[in-house]
Amino acid sequence: MNTKKFFTGLLVSLSLTACSSTETVTNTISPLPTAQVCCSDFSQFPWIQLNNNEDINFQIDSSSSVGHFTDGNSYFNAFRLSPRSQKVTLRLSSLMSEKSVVAPKVITLDEKFNIVKVIELKEFEVKTSSAFTQSQFRLNFELDATKTPYFIVYSSSEYLGQSVKVKHPARVRAEEFGEPMPMVTDPTYQFSRFGKLTLSIKTESLKASRPALKEVEVMETKVKVPAKPALPETQAFYKMAITEAVNSNDIAKALSLLEEAKKLSVEGAQTIFIEALEKKEL
């Protein structure tokens, strides 16, 4: 009988599944020792250079550096915006998976590594999953790379031990379309030191700048200033001296005088030199 077979199968599968116990997650939240802190100040942080536009996936894990922040020691990734960028829009997502998620904080810094702003978790929105994205904390923000070229993403120890419960997709659908509310369990994610994140950077405007002062000076020295013609007396002196040097077979001296004459813009010095040579050969 079909019903009997089905019922037997159902009971067997129930008993098998019921044997597998729920995984117990033990959260040991001991503070990270100061010995692990990588750097004494922000300027020494290992900075990851970003391009004008890019989408990157990264992890905060045990291989990440540990920094000291006002809310304790935490693993972090530090980023430097492209020197070509000015106005930049960013989207930072901390992905919820395997029952855990990084509850991030973001610190933005100026070019001298002073803190400009701290973005707390409450400023992130909880985005439930869709066909192409998993549930996540998401933050859209803008930076002016000329004023805040640096930012740090870290798994703040302030949030460890807490969790977030997101709506089951069935509940989202039911609420949105007025469907019968399902009896489903909303998934819960513990805040963890480690997790996967994504960062999307889009440069809205490029940085334009005037050349630095030293560069201007160098350029100016390289520019040839149109020389004034040498005084008639100077011209006469060099023409005579070149001719005499050639006549006395002191060609090296003649060439040296010719070089000086050129620098002083003595007109016709080269012609005088050639004519003197030709006359001598004749």
Add this chain to the structure above:
Amino acid sequence: MKFNKYNLLAAAVSTALFSGAATASTDVVKDGWEVHGYASMNFRSVDGESVDTEYGKPDYKTAGTHGKSTNQVEFVIKKHTEHENGVWSDFVVRTEYGNGNSYAYSSEGGQKKNTQSQFEVKETFVEIGGFSFLGKDTSIWGGQRFLNRSAGILSGEFWKQSSGVGAGIQTKLAGNTAGFAVVTADPDAGQDGASADRTTLTSYDFYYYGVDAGIGSLDFDFKYITQANDAEDDGFGAAITLNSSYYGLDGWTQTALSYGKGTAQNRGVNFGSWAGGDENQESIFFTSYGVLNISDSWQMGSEFTYMAALDELFTASGLVRYIAAVRPSYKVNDNLRLEATASYGHEEGDEGYWGRTGDDMESNIINAEIAAAFTVNADYFGRPQIKPYISYIKADDEASASIIGIKNGTDETIVGVHTEIWF
């Protein structure tokens, strides 16, 4: 006296149009597409046969998992845009294939709901809000949609909605949501042999939601429904709904009382192409359903729904229907949940309603079901669930059994596997 629908439509949307002085900033601060979806594959078997009945579920006679839809798939595409000046817009398209089919299809041949095609655009609408000149809490919408739907948790029946094509405006008044909409629906849309003079139904919806009542919040609905080219051409309905805890305990309930007359006879506020009725049609409807959170592992859903003719309902004099149902649920672990459902449904009417006499005049149906829902903690691509179930249905007599599709005797056992995924 009738409303002039064109004036009302204009009132709903024109405020935004005439104010040409307002400029929409082109700076987009948020923009993106989202894709969501749902699939429901209910494999049912009764002594080896697939069946084409829902065992009275739409008529509040049973509450089990044994509904139709062997390969229903739904996709929702949403585009949300926000501008720097606060103006936002949503574009929603919801398509569905296979809702209500009952055949076990093979890979060969056309797939129809018996003889009807079954790809449907359920919703396609645009909503725009955040205009500075209308107030940041005001939005306007236009298109085809389900507006303000509600359904019983165990019967699964929608008792409130406006499903059709229209437009509306929604805002905040005294901190509560207030809205007005005009929604139309053609009863003969897509039908063969439709009349040249369409009998279009139009519902004028007024609603005011979220009024604090101490123990919860109250929602108020009023609908005036007209029908073109029909002698009995109007009616109205009203509902009051309380959203609160589970009767003072941890959980939630939705409790509603509604009244409908004429074209609004169907639970007063359940508007769609199925609406209509003459002035003799008059009904009252009460429902209360929700979920009690007993512990981390135990939950219990319950529903009590009652509807009755005050004169006639669906042309049946003295028609009364009610159902009482409970569904305790035990979460074994993150991957397995056990459910049991029990319901008692009743229907009766005056002698000769819908031609029924004798045993046909009263039905009492008991439904008992056990199910095990297997799920995966999938963080990506949504949450799949496979739920094997056994549902037993017992009617008080063969006449009652026959009405709900039981072919022999007074009882039936349905075994099935209901597979769903939400993403």
